[in-house]
Amino acid sequence: xxxxxxxxxxxxxxxxxxxxxxxxxxxxxxxxxxxxxxxxxxxxxxxxxxxxxxxxxxxxxxxxxxxxxxxxxxxxxxxxxxxxxxxxxxxxxxxxxxxxxxxxxxxxxxxxxxxxxxxxxxxxxxxxxxxxxxxxxxxxxxxx
Amino acid sequence: xxxxxxxxxxxxxxxxxxxxxxxxxxxxxxxxxxxxxxxxxxxxxxxxxxxxxxxxxxxxxxxxxxxxxxxxxxxxxxxxxxxxxxxxxxxxxxxxxxxxxxxxxxxxxxxxxxxxxxxxxxxxxxxxx
Numbered sequence: 001x002x003x004x005x006x007x008x009x010x011x012x013x014x015x016x017x018x019x020x021x022x023x024x025x026x027x028x029x030x031x032x033x034x035x036x037x038x039x040x041x042x043x044x045x046x047x048x049x050x051x052x053x054x055x056x057x058x059x060x061x062x063x064x065x066x067x068x069x070x071x072x073x074x075x076x077x078x079x080x081x082x083x084x085x086x087x088x089x090x091x092x093x094x095x096x097x098x099x100x101x102x103x104x105x106x107x108x109x110x111x112x113x114x115x116x117x118x119x120x121x122x123x124x125x126x127x128x129x130x131x132x133x134x135x136x137x138x139x140x141x142x143x144x
Numbered sequence: 145x146x147x148x149x150x151x152x153x154x155x156x157x158x159x160x161x162x163x164x165x166x167x168x169x170x171x172x173x174x175x176x177x178x179x180x181x182x183x184x185x186x187x188x189x190x191x192x193x194x195x196x197x198x199x200x201x202x203x204x205x206x207x208x209x210x211x212x213x214x215x216x217x218x219x220x221x222x223x224x225x226x227x228x229x230x231x232x233x234x235x236x237x238x239x240x241x242x243x244x245x246x247x248x249x250x251x252x253x254x255x256x257x258x259x260x261x262x263x264x265x266x267x268x269x270x271x272x273x
Binding site for chain 1: 168169171172175176178179180181182197203210214215218219221222223226230234238241242245246249250251252253254256257259260261263264266267268269270271
């Protein structure tokens, strides 16, 4: 397994954290404005939701998230990228506390501590499992 | 046949998480097949990297799953509170991804990564309650 990440790769991980958390928040705000949807009226959801400014903003950020996430998966394992980028949840909780002055309960503090520990676990370990044989087969260079 | 409201919500949450796991594993498999995008970009430029990604069958299949996941999530958020759907989907997706990555991507999920996955799932659950 290999580990060393370049500064640009750390920047990609930070972009994943920020775009995912802010994008999800915008989507939630937009969908709350639109009210409950019925499964028999999915057409209304598809036609109207993208024109809500919060949903549209969320979609733009999530497209950015998808590009960054895809790039990260080209040089790191899925089980490395997912916990490493979970720090975005902590960012949202801290923004809520210090910017929106929301109450930060003891339960949420424990949640933040658990995620910080998890990020520490994966950040201290290797980012990629090497599979020379599987990679050669994927590239069509080896026997099936 | 009509589902009870609570069962309806949990079936929706489970469906969203299953689509996310399937999509992410397919995308990760596609990107592993392609290799480091920085290397492709260094040789053929940004256009070559974009074409390589968009013409990879596993990536396209995974993206379709993620698109379905997106609309399924919008639907789930319209019938369930974000405080329930958000952490439940995230926790199920983290755990499901760890199992799927070990089984299908042959990733070496050591104790450190299992602990991280469980800590994140538990942390997200607590954070959004």
